[in-house]
């Protein structure tokens with residue numbers, strides 16, 4: 001067992017950290033106030049070649065593993081960019097995993113280089129207002145007409161749709177009840193044609209810089225050449241990417257927690273009340289120390305899940321456990337950071353209230369704590385399926 005980062009991994013963290021250092025607290029505070037995609041940050045990461053960290057080398061990527069991608073995402077988030085920074089690049093870094101694994105060579109040649117170079121932005125179109133977490137009940141239909149499909153339906157919470165040129169879209173090609181439940185959905189990667197898709201931004205709790213949206217799709221034409229793999233197997237293709245995605249979200253949550261803890265420790269060291277730094281009081285020290293322990297434990301969980309995935313070993317339980325624990329650990333660190341700052345924790349200029357708002361996100365998406373615990377109860381503890 002070797003718990004040390006390799007020289008290459010340390011170099012990745014340093015190089016990504018150097019880019020992030022150009023985008024300080026004031027940049028992210030302004031983005032959080034005003035909104036607007038952090039295009040200059042995105043470009044800086046793209047130009048340095050980091051979007052392709054886990055993409056195959058034959059299409060211009062670096063061909064590294066999820067362990068390295070997670071390290072990069074933790075570094076971005078921990079820089080203070082939080083989920084505003086991480087979500088801006090998340091889709092390019094990993095969202096096209098189903099394309100990497102299941103698309104044809106011709107499709108990969110068409111789609112991967114622009115995503116790796118940052119020329120194309122894509123959004124991930126799965127969640128629907130009526131289906132919720134029950135993805136097998138998606139209602140958006142893709143009806144075949146000769147060499148193309150016509151898509152009709154609604155999606156919700158689709159992040160980056162305001163700026164994306166492409167959408168990875170899961171839609172129904174066979175009605176519910178016609179055969180195996182997991183076999184009615186197909187996966188497409190296609191142009192987000194705004195003449196056929198109305199995109200309405202949702203006003204939300206945090207991460208204003210990276211939009212999330214309702215999509216009203218009416219007659220979107222999708223060429224057959226934009227279907228990934230076989231018709232009807234889209235759900236399976238999406239599932240394949242879920243474990244590594246949980247690892248990346250875990251790393252992003254831990255990074256945010258580390259950013260919050262650093263701010264809180266710095267504040268506790270210099271804020272004088274009762275003629276001493278507040279950080280001299282155990283009532284302030286102990287919660288901060290406990291949060292550090294949480295973040296370290298979460299890091300080990302996600303690194304182990306990443307290692308298993310990169311070794312092509314099963315990692316469902318570990319990736320889910322990491323996502324559950326890291327999201328909670330990140331949130332607790334942000335909450336403690338706000339409380340450590342007293343009244344100033346509530347002021348935007350001290351940044352930790354922004355972190356706390358963002359820390360809700362990895363608890364909810366891409367899957368909720370309840371569903372993760374149900375998965376572990378069923379698959380690890382062999383209890384009856386509850387849903």
Ligand SMILES: Cc1cc2nc3c(=O)[nH]c(=O)nc-3n(C[C@H](O)[C@H](O)[C@H](O)COP(=O)(O)OP(=O)(O)OC[C@H]3O[C@@H](n4cnc5c(N)ncnc54)[C@H](O)[C@@H]3O)c2cc1C
Pocket residue numbers: 123124125126127128131132133134156157158159160204212361364365366367368369370371374386387
């Ligand atoms: C900021 C943000 C960005 C997002 N970005 C994207 C994106 O880019 N693309 C995309 O496709 N989606 C995206 N999502 C959607 C996200 O993945 C979903 O919100 C999430 O999966 C939860 O689904 P839901 O909101 O439909 O919750 P629901 O399914 O309505 O669930 C509501 C609550 O009920 C609980 N619940 C439901 N069924 C059970 C059960 N059987 N047992 C116990 N509890 C249960 C859930 O755990 C949850 O707490 C985003 C969400 C947010 C908030």
